[in-house]
Amino acid sequence: MSRIFISHVERDAELLQQMQEGLEAAGYSTWFFERDVLPGTSYLIQITEAIE
Known part of the structure; x- marks a missing residue:
């Protein structure tokens, strides 16, 4: 499945x-x-992990 x-x-x-x-x-x-970033966590880390 494509992501x-x-x-x-x-x-x-x-x-x-x-x-x-x-x-x-x-x-x-x-x-x-808006749906997948958890409040109180590093946006940069979460975005980087999502792209990888």
């Missing part, structure tokens, strides 16, 4: 969330900042 890292500007978050939901409904695995 997709979604990067965007904040003003497009709602549109990208809809796109992410559609991709997951089609069977793709996605990483979406």
Whole structure:
């Protein structure tokens, strides 16, 4: 299965969330900042790990 890292500007978050939901409904695995970054943790580390 393909994995997709979604990067965007904040003003497009709602549109990208809809796109992410559609991709997951089609069977793709996605990483979406607003959903997948845990509060209180290093954004840099989490983003780097998601890309790898």
